[in-house]
Amino acid sequence: MASNEAATDQKWLRDFVAKNRIHTFKIGTVDLDGLWRGKRISSDYFVDSVAGNGTFICNILFGWDMQDEPIPDLAYTGWRTGYPDINLRPDLSTLKVVPWEPGTASVICDIHERDGSPMELAPRTLLTTMVSRAESLGYQPIAAYEFEFYLFRGTPRELATRHWRDLEPLSEGHHTYSVYRDTGNEFLIGEVRRQLAEYGIVIEASNSEHGPGQFEVNLHYSDAVQAADHALLLKHAVKELAVRHGYTASFMAKVRPGWAGSSGHVHQSLCSEDGSPAFANTADPGNLSDVGGNYLAGLVEHAAELTALFLPSINSYKRTEGGEWAGSSSTWGLDNRTVAMRAIPGAGAAARIENRIAGADANPYLVLAANLAAGLDGIEQKLTPPAPVVGNAYELADGKAPRLPESLADAAGRLENSVFARKFLGDRFVEHFVATRRWELKQFAAAVTEWEIARYL
Numbered sequence: 207m208a209s210n211e212a213a214t215d216q217k218w219l220r221d222f223v224a225k226n227r228i229h230t231f232k233i234g235t236v237d238l239d240g241l242w243r244g245k246r247i248s249s250d251y252f253v254d255s256v257a258g259n260g261t262f263i264c265n266i267l268f269g270w271d272m273q274d275e276p277i278p279d280l281a282y283t284g285w286r287t288g289y290p291d292i293n294l295r296p297d298l299s300t301l302k303v304v305p306w307e308p309g310t311a312s313v314i315c316d317i318h319e320r321d322g323s324p325m326e327l328a329p330r331t332l333l334t335t336m337v338s339r340a341e342s343l344g345y346q347p348i349a350a351y352e353f354e355f356y357l358f359r360g361t362p363r364e365l366a367t368r369h370w371r372d373l374e375p376l377s378e379g380h381h382t383y384s385v386y387r388d389t390g391n392e393f394l395i396g397e398v399r400r401q402l403a404e405y406g407i408v409i410e411a412s413n414s415e416h417g418p419g420q421f422e423v424n425l426h427y428s429d430a431v432q433a434a435d436h437a438l439l440l441k442h443a444v445k446e447l448a449v450r451h452g453y454t455a456s457f458m459a460k461v462r463p464g465w466a467g468s469s470g471h472v473h474q475s476l477c478s479e480d481g482s483p484a485f486a487n488t489a490d491p492g493n494l495s496d497v498g499g500n501y502l503a504g505l506v507e508h509a510a511e512l513t514a515l516f517l518p519s520i521n522s523y524k525r526t527e528g529g530e531w532a533g534s535s536s537t538w539g540l541d542n543r544t545v546a547m548r549a550i551p552g553a554g555a556a557a558r559i560e561n562r563i564a565g566a567d568a569n570p571y572l573v574l575a576a577n578l579a580a581g582l583d584g585i586e587q588k589l590t591p592p593a594p595v596v597g598n599a600y601e602l603a604d605g606k607a608p609r610l611p612e613s614l615a616d617a618a619g620r621l622e623n624s625v626f627a628r629k630f631l632g633d634r635f636v637e638h639f640v641a642t643r644r645w646e647l648k649q650f651a652a653a654v655t656e657w658e659i660a661r662y663l
Contacts, residue, residue: 215298219253222301222311229309233261233296235317236329238642239272239518240569242442244294244315257298260318262291268327268638277645282327282638292325293318300435305404306447314435326634329571330434336578336630337430343585345476345484347578348558350427351437353566354468355444356461357394357419358454365454373461375419376453382416394451395421398444405443407436416466416531427473430574437470437570459517459565460524467525468566469532473550474577475558476501485557492540494551494559502538502559503591504584505547505577509536509563511624512576513610514617514643516564520650523613525565528600533563536608537595544599546610563610572639579630618643 222228231252234244245263247256255261269283270276276284283289294315304310316334317325324331340347357376358365365373376394381387388395391414399409408426415422423444425436441457448455460467476484476497485498494502509516517523526534533546540549548560559581564573583589595602611617621627622640 215257216253219257219298223249223253226303226311227309228303228311230307231256231311231313232304232307233294233313233315235267235294235315236438236569236571237267238327238329238569238572238639240329240438240441240567240571241272242314242438243267252296257296260293260295260315263294264289265292267292268325271642271645271649275649277642280638280641281634291320293320293322302406302439305401306443306450312439314438326632327638329569329575330431332631332635333431333434333571333575333578336575336582339630340430340476340578340582343582344479345582345585346479347430347574348427348475348477349430349433349574349577350425350473351433351440351570352422352424352469352471352473353437353440353457354415354420354422354466354470355441355566356417356456356458356465356468357391357421357448358456359452360454361449361452362454375417377414378418380416380418381414383413388412388414391421394448394453397451398423398447401447402440402443405439407440407443409440417461417468418465420466420468430474430578433472434570434574441566457566459519459522459567463524467530467532469525469562470564470566470568470570470573471560471562472564472570472573472577473558473560474574474581475555476581483555483557485551485559486554487551487557488553491553492551494549494557497585498549498551498557498559499591500585500587500589501581502547502549502584503589504580504582504587505559505561506536506538506591507584507589508580508624508626509533509546510608510610511620511627512580513563514614514621514639515572515576516561516568517611517614517617518568518572518643520614520646522565522567523611523617526563526610527612531562532565533561533599534610534612535599535602536610537599537602538591539595539599542595542597542599544597545595546599549594575631579627583626583630614643615647618647 231247296313300314317328359374487495526532537545538547539545
């Protein structure tokens with residue numbers, strides 16, 4: 207960066223700090239499990255140094271699991287490498303004042319290796335690469351997330367002391383879309399909407415969902431990277447705001463067998479270079495455009511190979527078992543919520559495709575990167591989608607539609623052996639991600655569950 211540009215940025219940042227009385231910047235990056243990890247930095251140090259040069263952090267961020275246990279035998283890093291530093295480089299376009307933390311601002315960072323090169327394993331880098339690929343084909347990806355999550359009475363510490371047993375949801379029973387029941391929950395859900403709006407993340411709508419204490423929020427659409435950024439910050443913010451009221455928010459895919467699973471459906475479309483909606487079909491609004499059909503075909507074609515990114519944990523597959531309002535086969539349909547890919551055609555910008563496979567537990571950057579890789583391949587190869595499913599996709603006879611992987615082990619194997627995934631996501635990323643999933647499988651295999659004790663003791 208030229209010295210005059212650096213000086214201009216510093217002045218702008220100092221004005222920002224003074225105007226908003228910022229004393230702390232919380233900065234971080236997203237890891238493979240979708241957790242936001244980083245540091246809190248004093249405002250002076252951020253303005254004088256970190257904003258331009260970044261800050262260093264141990265690359266263990268990509269060498270351990272979500273419980274901070276180091277994963278052995280990873281090619282990227284380990285005890286043999288000494289866990290050296292990587293560089294967190296703030297993306298100042300993500301700079302926001304945190305409304306519920308007076309004097310605090312947040313920034314999302316990209317990751318660079320010590321030599322300055324972008325880190326290939328970083329989910330945000332992977333998504334940015336897929337966006338660049340779309341732009342090279344003349345398209346701008348647009349996306350919007352909708353999340354389901356549960357709220358439980360008690361802070362995470364209080365629930366942990368009870369070993370996560372006897373969970374008491376914020377509300378009882380199944381009251382989907384109940385305006386009356388939502389009134390009683392508005393003290394918390396309403397604050398989430400208002401605080402997020404002030405944070406620059408617009409929740410278009412919220413409602414109670416099918417599970418007790420379960421809620422859904424729908425985010426406003428934006429470009430793909432910003433959509434993933436907003437998804438990350440929303441999940442983080444919901445947890446922080448819930449704790450302030452003495453509650454715990456969970457985006458776990460399946461909390462209990464009899465309760466609805468929590469999805470992370472992603473709506474997506476493309477804009478052409480002139481800004482027009484590429485999926486819109488003015489001549490036949492009941493169907494997607496040819497480009498939209500090609501993109502849809504790519505999503506269906508590669509769904510099974512990418513399932514490990516959509517369903518990344520052992521628990522993820524409990525949500526897709528049976529008719530659970532989640533895609534469980536390589537299928538699509540017109541405004542059909544039993545298929546994997548729900549086509550929502552139209553004559554204008556609302557024409558889009560909804561991927562219904564991903565759970566709320568999935569990493570939004572990896573989900574969007576995988577969708578773009580598959581959809582753009584469909585466009586490049588001019589793929590044609592199979593016949594749409596009319597009716598209940600869960601009741602399709604065997605052989606009528608390929609089933610998606612039904613376990614993390616199967617999904618990891620499909621990803622590992624995917625020529626397509628390796629071509630577009632990279633050998634290094636695929637091998638590293640698969641290794642982390644196999645570690646998760648190994649940890650689960652060694653665990654003694656309450657089900658086993660109750661059944662066999």
